[in-house]
Amino acid sequence: MRRPIVLVPACTRQIGPHPYHAAQLKYVDAVVLGADCAPMILPALGAALDLEASLAVCDGIMLTGSASNVHPSYYDQDVLDPGLPQDRARDATTLPLIRAALERGIPIIAVCRGFQEMNVALGGSLYQAVQEVEGKMDHREDPDAAIEDQYGPAHDVMLTPGGAFQRMLGGLDRIAVNSLHGQGVDRLAPGIAIEAVSRDGLVEAFSVPSAPGFTLAVQWHPEWQILDNPDSMTMFGAFGQACRAFQARREGSA
Numbered sequence: 001m002r003r004p005i006v007l008v009p010a011c012t013r014q015i016g017p018h019p020y021h022a023a024q025l026k027y028v029d030a031v032v033l034g035a036d037c038a039p040m041i042l043p044a045l046g047a048a049l050d051l052e053a054s055l056a057v058c059d060g061i062m063l064t065g066s067a068s069n070v071h072p073s074y075y076d077q078d079v080l081d082p083g084l085p086q087d088r089a090r091d092a093t094t095l096p097l098i099r100a101a102l103e104r105g106i107p108i109i110a111v112c113r114g115f116q117e118m119n120v121a122l123g124g125s126l127y128q129a130v131q132e133v134e135g136k137m138d139h140r141e142d143p144d145a146a147i148e149d150q151y152g153p154a155h156d157v158m159l160t161p162g163g164a165f166q167r168m169l170g171g172l173d174r175i176a177v178n179s180l181h182g183q184g185v186d187r188l189a190p191g192i193a194i195e196a197v198s199r200d201g202l203v204e205a206f207s208v209p210s211a212p213g214f215t216l217a218v219q220w221h222p223e224w225q226i227l228d229n230p231d232s233m234t235m236f237g238a239f240g241q242a243c244r245a246f247q248a249r250r251e252g253s254a
């Protein structure tokens with residue numbers, strides 16, 4: 001049997017004089033190494049994307065992190081800091097893709113910006129600067145630190161007792177995670193279940209039990225050096241299993 005196809009929606013990036021559809025290696029590699037699936041980078045075509053054609057060939061979706069922020073107009077706010085990067089083409093691609101994939105039960109794993117865009121796609125809102133919210137920690141990385149330190153463990157997250165994520169991780173009550181984000185979930189979208197929080201109460205992981213398929217969205221970066229982190233391997237392994245089950249159903253009904 002062929003490996004399940006996992007779409008990895010691209011960001012847009014200006015490299016020199018030319019704009020690119022781009023996806024970081026570590027996200028694409030995690031689909032191979034952690035989920036044993038076949039990644040395919042999906043261009044950030046927005047309304048020009050043939051959504052049905054894209055969904056018809058895929059067995060899962062991996063939503064990556066990115067330096068850019070989801071445009072706050074999607075949750076009825078103005079941009080707080082115009083100096084921070086936006087990616088309207090990615091927004092216009094991923095937000096409809098998420099809603100359509102959830103309806104069809106296509107498995108989704110989402111990281112950092114991907115976590116944030118899942119909440120927005122379903123009607124939630126974001127804090128545009130978590131560090132400015134009373135009682136919240138600063139969840140950003142130190143930009144002057146070495147990359148290994150930026151992606152090193154930063155704080156613990158507490159897993160929801162009895163939740164799907166806690167069961168996936170064999171009953172652990174907390175895990176140490178890295179942290180590289182300035183934005184975060186404010187108003188949780190309807191249909192979402194919180195799977196982990198940090199000690200300041202910020203939502204760090206959620207699932208969408210109202211959707212028929214596997215969903216796991218996390219604010220941290222399990223894709224970083226995935227082979228060295230058993231919890232991250234378990235998360236991507238569970239995603240890969242869900243993609244294989246989806247593929248078997250899809251091909252069985254074709």
Ligand SMILES: N[C@@H](CCC(=O)NCCCC(=O)O)C(=O)O
Nearest residue numbers: 065066067068112113181182183
């Ligand atoms: N811009 C948002 C999202 C943060 C995010 O995804 N960071 C990862 C950037 C680098 C990487 O892909 O590893 C925010 O600041 O909250």
